[in-house]
Amino acid sequence: MSLITELSQQAASAAKQLALLSTKQKNAVLTDMAAALVAQSSDILAANEHDLSLARDNHLPPAMVDRLTLTPERIADMAEGIKTIVELDDPVGLTRDMGVRPNGIKISKMRVPLGVVCMIYEARPNVTADAGALCFKSGNGVILRGGKEALQSSQAIAKVMHNVLEQHGLPKALITVVPDPDRALLMELMQQKEYIDLIIPRGGEGLINFVTQNSTIPVIQHFKGVCHLYVDEDADLDIALKLALNGKTQRTGVCNALEGIVVHKAVASQFLPRLQKAFAHKQVVINADSQSAKYFDNANIIADDQFGEEYLSLEVAVRIVEDFAGAIEHIDRFGSHHTEVICTQDSNKAELFQRSVDASVVMVNASSRFSDGSQLGLGAEIGIATTKLHAYGPMGLESLTTEKFLVTGEGQVRE
Known part of the structure; x- marks a missing residue:
């Protein structure tokens, strides 16, 4: 039996033990995991520094280095995310009544775990x-296959969690880490449909395409995050400026950062000079259509087909549109179904924007940076689905379960 098959089989077997645990028992394990991550942060940071040193030697892109970097604050955030998961309702076992059929049989549906989830990710320890944590609370085993860039960091984090599992008499295989990032092992992992129920890749578009094309197991897809801010003619321009700055410059190498700013022509002459000054201070590179370029110093004029780029850096695309419909058309064409934002004081347009824009998260007068599982009350997120099967948007506990039918009768038979 190969290493990958053995790991997959062990994970599937271990996952069955989770069905025997109560919510109270699962929460106790997670609480200890959160505390242990903080208590052993020095070991995690030492491993992370090893990964960062290799990243610098290999000249990895700044966005990838940012995702790879751990700090005491980021480790504390991981622990807080786990604590939030503890506080959330356990979806496993929840039932909803579907009614009684004319023949008297009672129908309901119950939430159950998916089974084993495989995470494939790059520089995201x-x-x-x-x-x-999410898979554990939702009753699923998880197989973690990180990229070589984050291997030492991921193993250090997993070691902390493994120690806690063993302290509670549970198998380490509940949180399985593939110890070798060899591409051949990844190919084998994506064929383990007998033991793995879902694959969630997190990383660049190339990784998502590779997994989607080669997996025999269902895949949650999140190709890229091209998020827009639309500044409406009825926008509060002070709010709009705050949203633009926070969405673009607070953290650039993440999928919920702004990559496009669309401005109604009626407010362009008032808003864009202010945006120019603010972005110049932050050294943001501006790519603009010919109409909006005149408001910026040294803007790069781009053609219509050059919008829709995911820059993951201090770079953004700006466009002036004729009206609300033009903004919707631009977002439909160049968005990636991730997150879209409107800034407006017109509640009717805000509602229309949220109903008509096809994105997993649609916001009104709030930063795109809130498009995150922890910020939306899910605790940590396991991924963001930009396709609609079986989830859409940040995936928390409920997205890691499915429903089965429960049928109760009194001896009825089908005629």
Whole structure:
């Protein structure tokens, strides 16, 4: 038996033990995991520094280095995410009544775990803690296959969680880490449909495409995050400026950062000079259509087909549109179904924007940076689905379960 098959089989077997645990028992384990991550943060940071040193030697892009970097604050955030998961309702076992059929049989549906979830990710060591905790609470085993960039960091985090599992008499295989990032092992992992129920890749578009094309197991897809802010003619421009700055410059190498700003022509002459000054101070590179370029110093004029880029850096695309419909058309064409924001004081347009824009998260007068599982009350997130099967948007506990039918009768038979 190969290493990958053995790990997959062990994870599937271990997952069955979770069905025997109460919510109270699961929460006790998670509480101890959160405390242990903070208590052993020095070991995690030492491992992370090893990964960062290799990243610098290999000249990895700044966005990837940012995702790879751990700090005491980020480890504390991971622990807080786990504590939030503890406080959330356990979806496993929840039932909803579907009524009684004319023949008297009673129908309901119950939430149950998916089984075993496989996470495939690149330079994102926090995924180890997030995915491990979410899958544990939702009753799923998890197999973690991180990229070589984050291998030492991921293993250090997993070691902390493994120690807690063993202290509670539970198998380490509940949170399985593939110890070798070899691409051949990844190919084998994506064929383990007998033991793995869902694959969630987190990383660049190339990784998502590779997994989607090669997996025999269902895949949650999140290709990229091209998020827009639309500044409406009825916008509060002070709010709009805050949303633009926070969405673009607070943290650039993440999928919920702004990549496009669309401005109604009626407020362009008032808003864009203010945006120019603010973005110049932050050294943001501006790519603009010919109409909006005149409001910026040294803007790069881009063609219509050059919008829709995911920059993941201090770079943004700006466009002036004729009206509300033009903004919707631009977002429909260049968005990635991730997160879209409107700034407006017109409640009717706000409601229309939220109903008509096809994105997993649609916001009114709030920063795109809130498009995150922890910020939306899910605790940590295991991923963001930008396709609609079986989830859409940040995936928390409920998205890691499905429903089965429960049928209760008194001896009825079908005629």
